Amino acid sequence: MEQMHNWGIIGLGGIARKFASDLQDVTGANLYGVASRSPEKAQDFATELNVEKAYGSYEALAKNPEVEIIYIATPHVFHAEHTRMCFEQGKAVLCEKPMAMNATQLKTMIHASKEKALFLMEGLWTNFMPHLQKVHQLVREKTYGECLKVEADFSFKAEFDSEKRLFNKDLGGGALLDIGIYPVYLALKLLGPPQDIEVNCEFSSTGVDISNQIDFKYASGATAQLSSSFAKTTPSKARIHFEQATVELGSRFHETDQLDIQTNAGLDQIDFSYPSHGYQFEIKHVQTCLEKGLTQSPDWPLDASLELMETLDKIRELMGLVYKEDKSKS
Structure with missing residues (x-):
């Protein structure tokens, strides 16, 4: 039953x-x-x-x-x-x-x-959507060799309003925590925590980041180029470069149902279409x-969430972005 x-x-x-x-x-x-x-x-x-x-x-x-x-x-x-x-x-x-x-x-x-x-x-x-489950499998099984590079962007033009959550520091506003978390998640999931992080960002008048460019570097030579922004609308795609293939996640990569896998043999397009938000x-x-x-979940355990949060903390430290919760350490 x-x-x-x-x-x-x-x-x-x-x-x-x-x-x-x-x-x-x-x-x-x-x-x-x-x-x-x-x-x-x-x-x-x-x-x-x-x-x-x-x-x-x-x-x-x-x-x-x-x-x-x-x-x-x-x-x-x-x-x-x-x-x-x-x-x-x-x-x-x-x-x-x-x-x-x-x-x-x-x-x-x-x-x-x-x-x-x-x-x-x-x-x-x-983490649980079909296209990401497939990408996780490709990395885990080394279907196309090692993962060498992750490129991921999530950006959309948001009308500035100092009172709205996206730009309000008291409500945790800022591009990184709202949408930049998705590119950072993808890099961590596929490549693990980076050896080195470089950050460039632009702040709004309310003191939160409205756009950021984050570069991860790994001891293996792998890299990740990650970005998010409220200042412009982009296709918000992601590309994952393997030794023997490039996998592109369709527009709004965090929720797409499209994967394009380009190899020397040609292009393989996978459609995971589902009648819902996902x-x-x-x-x-x-x-x-x-x-x-x-x-806790075996597929997205609490240690994974903590690793993601610690990485976001490191990025914010490099940005110089501090929230009141950081001071209180509640």
Whole structure:
């Protein structure tokens, strides 16, 4: 008999809406409740997506004994606080990326997860998508030899507004943590942590990075050229250079369903088309982990999230980008 998992969502922005839409198509997943600090917003969201319960506070949702796992989709400055709140109520947590503001925060979250024996995973959905699973396989099995170079960019033109999250330092704004995390993730996943990092960036008047160029160098001779920006719209593609092939991930590489593999024998195009936003792969994986009684994912373990966060910390240190959470080390 199929096991049913009651999900809750706190923070009801655009990502939460896409996530909720995909969740409703996953076998064994039930979106039981949603919460916003605005009761009206919660009710509108619940009505639109046919969700049973709507809450005007995050705590009220977390306290409901019917809810098994909560997806945290609030701005990342609140992730540590909201994860602790969910753990206090005995809930498993899928926390949207980046899981924390810095590695110090993340370590406290990981410690709490282990102390309470509750599941915790960073919602880096890209890791579970079919095209990335294929790329991981090519690297793991050395299908085309060693991976020599990773090029990845994620950029879009965002209208400047000092109050909006993207540019608001108090809300963890900046290109690196919002979208630059995807190119950095890709390099770490395929090449591991770099021996050396070089960074060039441009800041907005609010003190956050609006664009950055990051270069990773490895002892093996491998390299990664990574970029992200709110100042321009680009195809946001990625290329992975192997000894015997070049693999291109289609536009918006973090969620594409297209892979082009160029070898001496010609071009092989792979279409992983799926009728959704792509969050279902992550959701299915989390449910499998819960059914196995796991407290972390074997495919995106907490150590991987910590390595990613520590790398982002190093990049920010080179940028000179400091958030209030870095000073408090909460």
